[in-house]
Amino acid sequence: MRNKWQFSLLAFALLMICPFLSLHAEIESVQQSKVIKGRITDETNEGVVGANVLVKGTTNGVITDIDGNYSISVSGNNAILVISFIGYKTQEIKVGNQTTVNVKLSEDSEMLDEVVVVGYGTVRKGDVTGAISSLKPDQNEAAKVVSIDNLLQGKIAGVNVGATVATPGAASSVTIRGANSLRGDNQPLYVIDNIPQASTGEFAASAFGDSDFQTAQNPLTSLNPQDIEDIQILKDASATAIYGSRGANGVILITTKKGKSGKPKVSLSANFTIANATKLKDMLNLEEYARFRNEQLGEKSAQFFFAGDEVRYIYSGGEY
Numbered sequence: 517m518r519n520k521w522q523f524s525l526l527a528f529a530l531l532m533i534c535p536f537l538s539l540h541a542e543i544e545s546v547q548q549s550k551v552i553k554g555r556i557t558d559e560t561n562e563g564v565v566g567a568n569v570l571v572k573g574t575t576n577g578v579i580t581d582i583d584g585n586y587s588i589s590v591s592g593n594n595a596i597l598v599i600s601f602i603g604y605k606t607q608e609i610k611v612g613n614q615t616t617v618n619v620k621l622s623e624d625s626e627m628l629d630e631v632v633v634v635g636y637g638t639v640r641k642g643d644v645t646g647a648i649s650s651l652k653p654d655q656n657e658a659a660k661v662v663s664i665d666n667l668l669q670g671k672i673a674g675v676n677v678g679a680t681v682a683t684p685g686a687a688s689s690v691t692i693r694g695a696n697s698l699r700g701d702n703q704p705l706y707v708i709d710n711i712p713q714a715s716t717g718e719f720a721a722s723a724f725g726d727s728d729f730q731t732a733q734n735p736l737t738s739l740n741p742q743d744i745e746d747i748q749i750l751k752d753a754s755a756t757a758i759y760g761s762r763g764a765n766g767v768i769l770i771t772t773k774k775g776k777s778g779k780p781k782v783s784l785s786a787n788f789t790i791a792n793a794t795k796l797k798d799m800l801n802l803e804e805y806a807r808f809r810n811e812q813l814g815e816k817s818a819q820f821f822f823a824g825d826e827v828r829y830i831y832s833g834g835e836y
Contacts, residue, residue: 549591554617556584556599564601564621572596572608649673651747664736664744664770665690672749692751692766704749704766705759706735712762736770742785745771 556567563584570577571590580586588597593612597619600606604621611617649672661667665688669677678689695702706713713735748769756763800808 549589550615551587551589552597552611552615552617553585553587554619556580556586556601557618557620558604559620559622561620564604567599567601567604567621570598570600572598649675649749649751651749653741653744653747661741663688664739664741664747667741667744667747674751675749690768692749696765702765704768705762706768706770707759708735708739708770709772712759739770739772742783743772745773747771 556564556569558564563582564580565582565584567580567584567586568577569580569586569588571588572595576588576590578586578588590597590611595611597609597611597617598606599609599619599621601621603624605624607619607621609617609619651667651671653667665677668675668690674693676689676691676694690704691702692704748771750758750763750767750769759767
């Protein structure tokens with residue numbers, strides 16, 4: 517009986533102490549949270565406008581004002597601030613006991629000295645004033661696609677890529693910054709190693725003599741995605757200034773890999789794909805097709821597509 521009474525007393529004491537322990541932990545947590553202020557400057561001590569200040573490992577972040585000042589709330593002295601801005605090297609600063617953290621950013625010379633290809637040659641990325649997007653395909657990523665236009669899907673802002681038909685090697689619908697014409701062709705101009713490629717849609721004669729049969733062959737299907745060094749996309753009026761009206765819908769510049777000095781290197785990749793038709797249509801047999809072609813041409817001229825002897829040979833099952 518006495519042991520039972522002692523156990524009840526101990527349980528009551530724990531229930532009374534737990535709320536105070538929780539309150540103490542909450543107060544301690546609030547006390548650890550503090551506000552960090554500071555200024556982000558460049559190498560000339562000018563304030564950097566719009567620099568990103570982010571607490572590492574979280575989504576808590578702010579940007580600097582017009583004078584380069586910022587203010588951010590962090591929890592604990594172990595918080596790390598990540599400061600980044602385009603054209604400058606990213607820096608990580610541990611807060612510690614500080615309440616004021618001033619950071620001087622240094623230029624990222626590798627990023628500014630990166631060379632991009634334009635219509636009239638190559639220029640430094642830092643000197644480009646037009647709307648140009650760059651893409652350097654990863655080797656492993658390039659091995660997983662069968663066409664270059666698949667590399668562009670979802671990778672560059674303003675570039676929409678969609679399949680028009682399911683025919684292997686058929687032209688994909690690529691538009692840059694939307695459609696420019698309601699009825700005309702909205703496809704961009706492709707330039708591979710400074711050589712403009714032919715239009716993806718050309719009229720050709722079919723096997724039956726029709727002149728209005730249109731073939732659509734993608735100029736990129738003959739190019740191995742793993743042979744691509746980089747892709748540059750001209751989006752604005754600079755493309756028209758260089759290539760004329762052909763660049764009105766934008767220009768996609770593709771540079772292929774070149775030979776390099778050193779030991780020979782051999783790589784192999786394979787791709788196997790199986791495609792099934794979603795819906796098979798009923799086809800005409802030989803007799804039905806002959807009758808259809810003669811009826812079709814009979815309305816336009818007196819000459820039939822299949823001669824009388826050929827029709828009799830078909831109708832009789834191969835015997836005259």
